[in-house]
Amino acid sequence: MTESTAAAAQTVEPKRGPKQILLSYFYSRGTLHYDVMVTLILVFIFITPHVWDYGDKPQTTAHVQHPMQVISNGERGMIITVYDADAQVPAGASFSEVKKILRKAVEPITGDAVFVDSWETTTDSQGNLLWKVAAHR
Numbered sequence: 410m411t412e413s414t415a416a417a418a419q420t421v422e423p424k425r426g427p428k429q430i431l432l433s434y435f436y437s438r439g440t441l442h443y444d445v446m447v448t449l450i451l452v453f454i455f456i457t458p459h460v461w462d463y464g465d466k467p468q469t470t471a472h473v474q475h476p477m478q479v480i481s482n483g484e485r486g487m488i489i490t491v492y493d494a495d496a497q498v499p500a501g502a503s504f505s506e507v508k509k510i511l512r513k514a515v516e517p518i519t520g521d522a523v524f525v526d527s528w529e530t531t532t533d534s535q536g537n538l539l540w541k542v543a544a545h546r
Contacts (some may be wrong), residue, residue: 430442474492475492475495477492477495477518478490479518479519483545485546486544486545487543488543488544489515489544490539491540492537492540493537493539493540496510496514496540498510507528508525511528511540512524512544514542519544522546523544524545524546525543528541529541
């Protein structure tokens with residue numbers, strides 16, 4: 410071993426301070442700190458949707474069998490005509506149960522940020538029962 414290689418092997422890098430370590434996270438690619446940070450970011454991106462429920466849900470209209478008619482009723486209000494087959498309100502349901510069922514029935518069309526104000530029943534030309542739901546956002 411020559412003197413120059415022995416001297417090079419004995420040189421120790423000076424300790425880096427907290428500021429240099431923090432800057433190495435953002436400016437030094439290929440270092441251990443950078444690799445750890447990128448790995449943690451990727452783990453967060455790909456693992457957290459399976460761990461946490463963000464409340465995202467796709468809107469589905471699979472259970473809607475009949476078309477719904479939506480008519481504007483003022484600035485943010487609307488009247489939605491829903492077939493009874495789509496709402497499926499049981500006979501003798503309480504006021505709050507009917508309100509909940511009708512809100513769930515109009516949700517595929519209006520989204521989940523809708524409030525049911527009132528409703529009335531009517532029939533169409535074929536005698537089918539219809540719900541006229543007054544709602545607002």
